[in-house]
Amino acid sequence: MQKPLEGIRVLNVTQALFGPYCAMILADLGAEVIKIEKPGTGDMNREWGPFFPNVQGPDKSGYYVSLHRGQKSITLNLKTEKGKQILKELVKISDVLIENFKPGTLDGWGIGYEELRKINPRLIYACGSGFGHYGPYKDWPSYDIIGQAMGGFMDLNGWPDKPPCRAGSSIGDIVAGMFLCIGILVALRYRDMTGKGQKVDVAQMDSMIAILENAVVRYSIEGKPPTRIGSKHPTITPFDVFKAKDGYVVIAAGNDAIWRRLCTAMGKPELADDPRFRTNPLRCEHEPELKPIIEEWTKDRTRWEIVNLLLKHDVPSAPVYNVAEAVEDPHTKAREMVVEIYQPQYGKVRIAGCPIKFSETPIKIDKPAPLLGQHTEEILTQLLGYTKEQIEELKKENVI
Template sequence: MERPLEGIRVLSLTGALFGPFCGMVLADLGAEVIKVERPIAGDMNREWGPFFPGVKGPDKSAYYVSIHRNHKGITLNLKNPKAKEILKELVKKSDVILENFKPGTLDEWGIGYEDLKKVNPRIIYACGSGFGHTGPYSLWPSYDIIGQAMGGFMDMNGWPDKPPCRAGSSIGDIISGMFLCIGILAALRLREFTGKGQKVDVAQVDSMVAVLENAVVRYTLEKKIPTRIGAKHPTITPFDIFKCKDGYVVIAAGNDGIFKRFCMAIGKPEWITDPRFDTNPKRTANEAILKPLIEEYTQSRTRWEVAKLLLQNDVPSGPVYNVGEAVEDPHVNAREMIVELDQPQYGKVRVAGCPIKFSDTPIKKFTPAPLLGQHNVEVLSSILGYTKDQVDALQKEGVI
């Protein structure tokens, strides 16, 4: 076995980012993930940029490619009765159904959880949505930004004098996708003992509430509403970004011992006993005084000059990178976090790699994202025994 999830088959009826991100993690871990898309157009994210120069049609999106490596891809018109029967036949021979349609949609089509568990009682039915499959808002449509907004995250993100801010990446989808993956793995584990599958329901809003960290107890305990404070930490100081000659550097003094080492490193030993700064609560109360003093030091130096000095003194620090700097960083590449795909119709493309590093089953192989319907013949013939003529006939009928 080369990867931990080899032998697990996942049917991914997903779109946008929430579901596909979960599918990508499962595929990286070795599951056979079969992406099921509508014919002709495919997933909506095939129309999201950036686009490959010179590539036309449904396979032009680099966005799609970046989250569908290691997949197989087929097309099914799930409103067609024959396509539904094909899906059910595939469900009989699969372990997981992954979908992020609006709740109730697949039930209306006759291929929801109650329908499919009759076909295969061992199936793990994993569903992602904005608000979950229960609750008063369950039928509301959603995207990442809604999850960030209604999960309380956006109001905390940004600067005090600016409006609430969406995170730079779609973490409402990404975090939810990771939670959904965790739920699938737990359900597969339980199935080893019970022999039965179950439904796994993960919502964007739930997921964003779950990662609010201490903001929840700050509200429930102190009745304070945490809001935007920029890059700094609400209860630890200094724990922020500081201006340098060429950008910003992070300094993270998570306890009094680190703060003492920081003071010695930059030649400010008097701060250690300064009554305004000698404990973390005092530093936090006087953050508006301390930050300008620190920036008097950092502004005359580059990011790396500051970071290297502090790291030599065991003070957590690092430059604030832009995306290009992160992608080209030698450590990031040594960790194989940028991988190359040989994408049909375009050629070599670099995408983010998998951050999970196994000692015995390293994730080394990355296959390109599927072209729309690329594996129709392979999947339907190898799993269901269809002939190529039968597959061609289904295509002519608009089933696939």
């Protein structure tokens, strides 16, 4: 069955997480993604754990596998003239190039946007970086934690009496990778209408500011920056984590009607009309008094006792899962959100699935990540017409 992006060829000249996450989504959706890696070592994330037991060398990383399923790998030394020439030949027959080098790096190598657009005016050149390709900080190096820090996210994350906290996953990279993917898809649509390619520029700092939810407008209206308040919501109460007998649950009373149903479920209907808690603004004002009342009810019940009872009253609630519980949950399996692939040199491994479910073009993730340089000869011969003798010469010159 055809996938949504079949027929789209993507050159994945990225490393670490930001760019690879974007390319992973495109590959899941059916694009042919060719990962271009440094000969000998490959992407830096090939050295990031967890590592497969009894596997040595550049193909040992489970981290790499989870990001590069279903892609092809070609090794190419882009600092050599022949390496650059091969990239340009690939650009001629490709739709998208993704890179997340420091801005100006590929320009300095003679393979930046202005040069490549001359070769293929229909090319979508997608670049991800910490601070974008213009602005006073464009030359600063960056990783996920830098974007989280300067985008205002870390100062919102954590507890008032503790230091700013990085999120448990690398959302500075992941969210930026999603935005870069959206930009690519929009640019492809524009190309469908006009025949023109373009440059797509996405920054980690920009992306983190974009997901601050209501924090920006709160600062605009109130004149002071919001800061850390723990796990509760800044403008909705109760909307928080509560201690249970065997762990934690979340309860989300997003409006006054749900609040009344929560009071009934707890066997405390009188709370609904308590002058302190009658409306959401009042509950927010008196949250320090309300949370102990709710937690007094939750603390002697198990997570599922609480959740099942609240769901019967149509009150949004859920147990706080650890990773193992989330992975093994029957709903996760029903939605195919953890899938099994067969990875060469190791065997069966489970990775996260694709969260986008299509009625006409369902996504199936069943192909492994490539070994370093696994498809170099295939791509050079089948796509570019190189002979075996030419390929041997490129190997001797350390181009591939």
